[in-house]
Amino acid sequence: MRHLTLAIAALAVPLTCFADEYIVTSPSGINEIEIAIGKDIRYRVIHNDIELIKASPISLTIDGAVLGLHPELITLRNKSTTDLIRPVIKEKRKEVTDSYNELYLTFRGDFSVVFRAYDDGVAYRFVLAVDSDVRVDAEQACFNFAKDSRVYFPALEGKDDFHTSYEVLYKLIDLSEISDGDVAVLPILVAPDEGPKVAITEADLEDYPGMYLTGSTDEPLQLEAVFPAYPVEEKVTDGVFPERLVVERADYLAQTKGTRSFPWRVIVIADKDGDLIETDIVYRLAGRQRIEDTSWIKPGKSTSEWLIDNNIYGVDFRAGYNTDTYKYYIDFCAEFGVEYVLFDAGWSDVKDLFKTTPAMDMDFLTSYAKEKGVGVILWTCAETLDRQMTEALDKFGAWGVKGIMVDFMNRDDQKMVNFYYRVAAECARRHMIVDFHGAYKPTGLRREYPNVMTQEGFIAFEYNKWSDILTPEHEMQMAFIRLIAGPMDYEPGCMKNAQKEHFRPINTIPHSQGTRMHQIAMFVVYESPYAKMGGNPADYRREPELTRFIAGIPTVWDETKVLDAKVADYVVIMRRAANGDYYLGAMTDWSPRTLDVDLPLLDEGDYAIEIYQDGINADRYAEDFKHSVGPLDGKEKLRIRLAPGGGYVARIYRK
Numbered sequence: 238m239r240h241l242t243l244a245i246a247a248l249a250v251p252l253t254c255f256a257d258e259y260i261v262t263s264p265s266g267i268n269e270i271e272i273a274i275g276k277d278i279r280y281r282v283i284h285n286d287i288e289l290i291k292a293s294p295i296s297l298t299i300d301g302a303v304l305g306l307h308p309e310l311i312t313l314r315n316k317s318t319t320d321l322i323r324p325v326i327k328e329k330r331k332e333v334t335d336s337y338n339e340l341y342l343t344f345r346g347d348f349s350v351v352f353r354a355y356d357d358g359v360a361y362r363f364v365l366a367v368d369s370d371v372r373v374d375a376e377q378a379c380f381n382f383a384k385d386s387r388v389y390f391p392a393l394e395g396k397d398d399f400h401t402s403y404e405v406l407y408k409l410i411d412l413s414e415i416s417d418g419d420v421a422v423l424p425i426l427v428a429p430d431e432g433p434k435v436a437i438t439e440a441d442l443e444d445y446p447g448m449y450l451t452g453s454t455d456e457p458l459q460l461e462a463v464f465p466a467y468p469v470e471e472k473v474t475d476g477v478f479p480e481r482l483v484v485e486r487a488d489y490l491a492q493t494k495g496t497r498s499f500p501w502r503v504i505v506i507a508d509k510d511g512d513l514i515e516t517d518i519v520y521r522l523a524g525r526q527r528i529e530d531t532s533w534i535k536p537g538k539s540t541s542e543w544l545i546d547n548n549i550y551g552v553d554f555r556a557g558y559n560t561d562t563y564k565y566y567i568d569f570c571a572e573f574g575v576e577y578v579l580f581d582a583g584w585s586d587v588k589d590l591f592k593t594t595p596a597m598d599m600d601f602l603t604s605y606a607k608e609k610g611v612g613v614i615l616w617t618c619a620e621t622l623d624r625q626m627t628e629a630l631d632k633f634g635a636w637g638v639k640g641i642m643v644d645f646m647n648r649d650d651q652k653m654v655n656f657y658y659r660v661a662a663e664c665a666r667r668h669m670i671v672d673f674h675g676a677y678k679p680t681g682l683r684r685e686y687p688n689v690m691t692q693e694g695f696i697a698f699e700y701n702k703w704s705d706i707l708t709p710e711h712e713m714q715m716a717f718i719r720l721i722a723g724p725m726d727y728e729p730g731c732m733k734n735a736q737k738e739h740f741r742p743i744n745t746i747p748h749s750q751g752t753r754m755h756q757i758a759m760f761v762v763y764e765s766p767y768a769k770m771g772g773n774p775a776d777y778r779r780e781p782e783l784t785r786f787i788a789g790i791p792t793v794w795d796e797t798k799v800l801d802a803k804v805a806d807y808v809v810i811m812r813r814a815a816n817g818d819y820y821l822g823a824m825t826d827w828s829p830r831t832l833d834v835d836l837p838l839l840d841e842g843d844y845a846i847e848i849y850q851d852g853i854n855a856d857r858y859a860e861d862f863k864h865s866v867g868p869l870d871g872k873e874k875l876r877i878r879l880a881p882g883g884g885y886v887a888r889i890y891r892k
Contacts, residue, residue: 238818240661242453243683245501246426247529248748248755251702256273256274256275257273257274257275257310257826258272258273258274259271259272259274259313259819260269260272260511261315261338261339261340261352261353261354262310262338262354263337263338263355263356263359264317264319264336264337264338264352264355265356265688265732267284267285267697268283268354268355268356268358268506269282269283269354269361269697269858270282270283270352270354270359271276271283271338271349272342272352272363272850273292273344273599274308274310274840276306276307277294277296277305277306277307277308278294278295278296278305278308278350278808278846279292279295280291280293280295280361280568281293281383282386282504282769283344284433284506285433285760286388287383287432287433287689289382289383289433289435289672290380290381290382290383290435290504290853291381291382291383291505292379292381292419293379293380293459294377294379294446295349295350295361295363295377295379295502296376296377296405296426296484296497297363297365297373297375297376297377297854298373298374298375298376298377299348299365299367299371299372299373299374300371302346304346304348304712305350305377305831306559306734307672308344308345308346308554309344309345309347309557309667310342310344311343311344312342312343313340313341313342314340314341314342314414314779315340315855316338316339317319317337317338317339317651318335318336318338318339319334319336319730319870320334320335320336320337321333321334321335322334322335322520322521324684325526325528325531325534326536326624326683326687326690326766326793327793327795327815328517328520328723328724328764328766328794328795329487329515329764329775329794329795329797330794330795330796331519331794331795331796331815333520333668333725334354335521336355337353337354338351338353338354338426339351339352339354339527343476347365347366348363348364348365348366349363349364349366349368349611350362350363350364351364351498353364353501353522355518355521356753357505357506357507357512357516357518358436358502358503358504358506358516358518358519359503359506359696360440360501360502360503360504360522361501361502362441362498362499362500362501362502363376363499364499364628365495365496365498365499366495366496366544366887367495367496367782368495368496368562369495370493370494370863370869370886371491371492371494371495372489372491372492373445373486373489373490373491373493373495374489374490375489375490376462376499376854377461377462378448378462378502378784379453379456379459379461379462379503380437380450380459380460380461380462381453381456381458381480382412382435382458382459382460383458383459384429385411385412385413385430385452385457385458386411386412386427386428387410387411387427387428387429387430387796388409388410388411388412388415388425388426388427388428389408389409389413389426389428389486389714389718389805390407390408390409390410390415390417390419390421390425391405391406391407391421391425392405392408392420392421393405393421393449395421399449399465399483399648399650400480400482400483400647400648401422401647401648401650401677401696402645402647402675402693402698403422403675403677403678403693403694403697404576404697405421405691405695405696405833406696406706406711406801407426407711407714407718409428409754409805410723411866412427412457412458412460412606413457413458415451415452415460416451416452417451417452417453417454417461417485418451418530419451419452419768419856420424420449420450420451420454420463420696421449421450421451422438422542422678423438423439423447423448423450423523423678423762424436424437424438424678424718424719424721424722425437425438425450425606425718426506426717426721426804427459427541427648427717427735428804430486431751433506433508434505434507434513434804435504435505435506435507436501436504436505436507436513436648436668436718436721436846437450437460437504437505437720438503438505438519438678438680439500439501439502439503440497440500440501440503440518440519440522440523440680440720441522441523441524441680441681442500442649442654442656442680442681442682442740443500443524443655443658444489444491444493444494444497444651444658445490445491445493445499445500445651445653445654446464446465446466446467446491446650446651446654447460447465447649447650447677447680448462448463448464448500448502448647449463449464450462450463451463451576456843457713459719459875461626462488462502462774463630464650465483465486465490465648465650465652466486466487466488466489466490466560466650467486467487467491467492467650467652468485468486468487468648468652469485469486469487469648470483470484471483471484472484473620477587478587478618478644478645478802479587479618479621479645479803480619480620480647481619481620481623481648483648483650486650488715490651491651491653493702493792494519496824497663500680501522501740503519503522503526505518505721509551509799509802510717511799511800511801511802511808511810511860512642512799512802512803513597513674513717513718513804514716514717514720514797514799514802514808514810515621515797515798515799516786516883517720518678519679519681519721519722519723520681520684520723521612521655521675522681523680523683523684524684524685525684525685526684526685526687527662527665527685527686528594528665528686528687528688531688533630534670534671534687534688534791535612535639536576536690536766536767536793537575537576537577537766537767537768537792537847538575538576538577538613538627538767538768538769538770538788539570539575539577539578539579539768539769539770539773540566540567540569540570540575540577540578540769540774540790541579541581541695541728542580543579543581543699543726544561544582544583544699544747545745545746545772545773546744546745547562547583548746548773549562549565549671549774550775551576551774551775551778552565552775554690556804557596557792558583558584558594558597559594559596559597560596560597560598560601560602563578563580563584563597564601564605566578566671566774567602567605567606567611570609570611571610571611572641573781573785573788574785574788574789575611575770575788575840576611576612576714576776577611577612577613577614577639577640577767577827578611578613578614579614579616579642579769579871580602580613580614580615580616581616581642582599582616582618583796584597584599584615585615586807587618587620588615588618588621589625589836590621590622590632590751591625591628591629591632593794593860595830599636600636602743603637603638604637606637607637609787611783613637613638613639613640614641614670614672615633615638615641616641616642616644616785616798617629617641617643617644618644618645619620619643619645619656619675619875620642620645622641622643622660622879623656626659626660626663629662630664630669631666631667633669634667634668634669635869636764638670638671638698639669639671640664640669640670640671640672640688640690641660641670641671641672642672642673643660643674643676644670644674644675644677645675645884646673646675646676646677646787646851647675649677656689657673657682658682658686660673661685661686661688661689664685664688665686666686666690669688670688670689670690670767671686671689672688672690672691672692672709672726672742673689673691673699673726674693674699674726675690675692675693675706676692676693676720677692677694678692678694678695678719678723679694679722679723679724680722680723681723681842682683683723683724687787690724690765690766690767691726691766691768692723692725693725693726694719694722695715695719695725695727695875696711696727697725697726697727697728697829698727698728698729698749698771699728699747701731701742701747701748701750702743702744702745702747703742703743703744703796704742704748705741705742707738707739707749707750708737708750708826708827708882709750709751709808709824709825709826709827709881709882710761710805710826710827711754712751712755712824713804713805713806713807713824713825713826714805715727715763715806716762716803716808716824717802717804717805717808718804720763720764722767723733723764724764725763725764725765725832726763726765726767726768726769727763727765727769727771728757728767728769728770728771729755729756729757729759729760729763729770729771730754730756730759730769730770730771730772730787731747731748731749731756731771731772731775732755732772732773732776732779732780733746733747733748733749733772733773733857733860734748734750734751734752734756734859734860734862734888735748735749735750735859736750736751736752736754736856736857736858736859736882737750737827737879737881738884739769739859739884742753751859751881751882751883751884752851752855752859752860752862752880752881752882752883752884753851753855753861753884754849754850754851754855754860754862754883754884754885755824755825755860755882756771756772756882756883756884756888757783757787757849758822758823758824758884758885758886759789759822759824759884760787760790760809760822760886761812761821761822761886762808762818762822762823763808763826765792765795765805765814766792766793767792768792768856770787770788773880779799782864783849783862783864786847786849786888787805788884789888790820790888791812791814791815791820792814794812794813794814795813795814795815796812796813796838797810797811797812797813798810798811798812798833798837798838799811800821800835800836800837801832801834802810804829805825805826806821806826807825807830807832807884808822808824808825808830809821809822809823809834809877809878810822810823811838817890817891818888818889818890819836819838819839819889820886820887820888820889821877821885821886821887821889822881822884822886823877823879823884823885823886824846824883824884824885824886825879825881825883825884826882827881827882828881829856829878829879829880829881829883830877830878830879830883831876831877831878831879832876832877832879833874833876833877834874834875834877835874835875836871836889838869839889840871841871842891842892843868843891844868844869844871844889844890844891844892845866845867845868845869845889845890845891845892846866846867846868846869846888846889846890847863847865847886847887847888847889847890848860848863848866848885848886849862849863849865849885849886850863850877850878850884850885850887851863851866851878851879851880851883851884851885852880855880855883856880857879859880859882868892869889871889
């Protein structure tokens with residue numbers, strides 16, 4: 238088997254007085270990109286007069302020609318833009334302001350480089366204008382940091398292995414420790430003790446492989462891009478969940494159109510830790526919407542029976558993959574106002590979507606769900622779906638299925654990235670939403686296809702079934718790092734909870750680390766327009782008041798404001814729902830905290846607040862919580878107490 242890691246080493250050409258220099262600044266002037274054109278193309282990033290990224294070379298190799306080596310500038314144009322985007326799916330806010338300054342540089346050789354400066358980051362991309370199809374041999378993308386800093390670096394096991402579920406722990410190490418043998422998925426976060434934090438990711442990834450980062454052999458503080466080369470030979474695994482493994486890769490990244498824009502290389506800059514959560518720069522840089530009629534796209538929550546192995550209790554039938562069990566789930570959803578029911582892995586033969594589990598009457602269940610006003614979501618294995626896509630989706634449509642979950646892609650080379658687009662488009666034609674599991678991080682596909690609701694791309698709740706690595710610290714890291722890229726399919730809401738000393742993995746009866754309220758707060762802190770309730774419906778039925786509260790938490794928001802936050806430690810976030818209610822969510826790591834916060838989103842008026850918070854004994858018994866309702870003076874600070882691994886969630890509404 239041959240893998241090819243394609244990265245061009247930084248060209249050892251210093252900036253000289255003979256280089257032409259150009260500058261583009263963000264609308265407020267806070268961020269600045271300096272571009273030097275000499276023997277190569279280099280950029281610098283300055284924030285409030287502080288150099289963040291030193292001169293870093295970029296290039297794109299097309300059909301053997303290095304675009305960016307000895308460049309000849311033909312034209313340049315500046316553009317200042319302020320647009321108002323009204324997203325179909327309101328992840329953070331109902332109106333997204335897209336304000337930036339742009340420098341568009343066109344060079345001899347039919348290519349351009351576009352630089353954009355925003356107040357919350359900067360980005361650049363290559364643009365090609367060639368009449369025929371082209372071969373992309375390599376791309377050079379370098380990020381040469383001005384000083385050593387701590388970095389959250391989610392490293393893969395091996396440099397040449399681009400087969401990954403993207404379920405990687407964030408290691409906090411020094412930039413100077415990263416070698417060219419270390420490869421990380423995106424996003425990564427550089428987090429100095431003082432000064433702005435810098436995250437790196439990408440946007441508008443289409444017909445092109447995903448970007449990873451590795452260390453440099455030439456510059457100790459430089460991160461360089463590496464990419465999975467094009468797969469020329471694949472084999473299907475024989476495991477329970479078949480996957481297409483790459484046996485041989487080509488000596489190029491992609492075969493693609495000669496007239497196109499390439500993905501944005503995105504640098505997020507945050508003075509305050511909470512800015513990392515509030516940014517929507519990836520969405521702004523994504524391609525434009527491709528669906529005309531979006532009236533059928535409905536966000537909401539669903540059940541998640543695979544996590545609990547269908548171990549419901551308190552029923553008079555044998556629980557399992559059978560009609561009675563899924564009728565139970567549908568009835569649960571209808572009773573508590575949960576929009577969707579998920580039929581996860583087990584409803585069909587994994588390798589044949591037309592071989593349904595004999596004990597499940599799919600015609601009855603899909604009809605019954607429709608009668609109850611509950612949408613059905615069906616799990617699919619990517620390899621199987623790829624083989625049976627048209628016929629299977631048509632069958633799902635005949636059943637009235639509202640969406641699919643696609644799992645085990647575990648790659649992001651050009652071929653697999655194109656699979657995402659094909660799934661999104663085919664599902665859109667049939668008015669189905671999509672949840673990508675075993676998936677790479679979001680890069681903006683959801684803007685082009687708003688039916689793409691959420692993606693995994695991190696270590697999610699399922700790991701509690703077999704390991705102890707899913708700690709509150711990890712969950713806090715994801716809020717600040719993974720969420721930069723877009724919605725997270727985490728599956729919160731576990732009702733079996735344990736403090737550190739009491740936790741152990743139980744595959745069929747999973748528990749969470751941290752308190753009950755830590756889990757419930759995730760429905761506010763994390764963003765996912767399609768949010769799975771990871772708890773057991775039988776457990777939820779024992780807490781009907783809390784369950785109705787959970788089911789009532791929106792999955793989309795009109796406004797979002799982080800009130801207090803520290804990366805990987807804690808967060809307090811406030812969001813406004815479409816009906817005018819406000820929700821607060823707070824989470825902490827293993828450290829207990831008392832936080833006093835202002836409520837800046839509140840208008841004048843009389844309010845009431847409904848609170849679910851850690852109970853006084855939650856440090857010893859993680860399931861302990863307190864529920865209260867009372868008046869609220871929005872002009873006063875709100876005190877939030879968090880137990881170790883704790884959480885807090887509240888609804889604020891006008892009296």
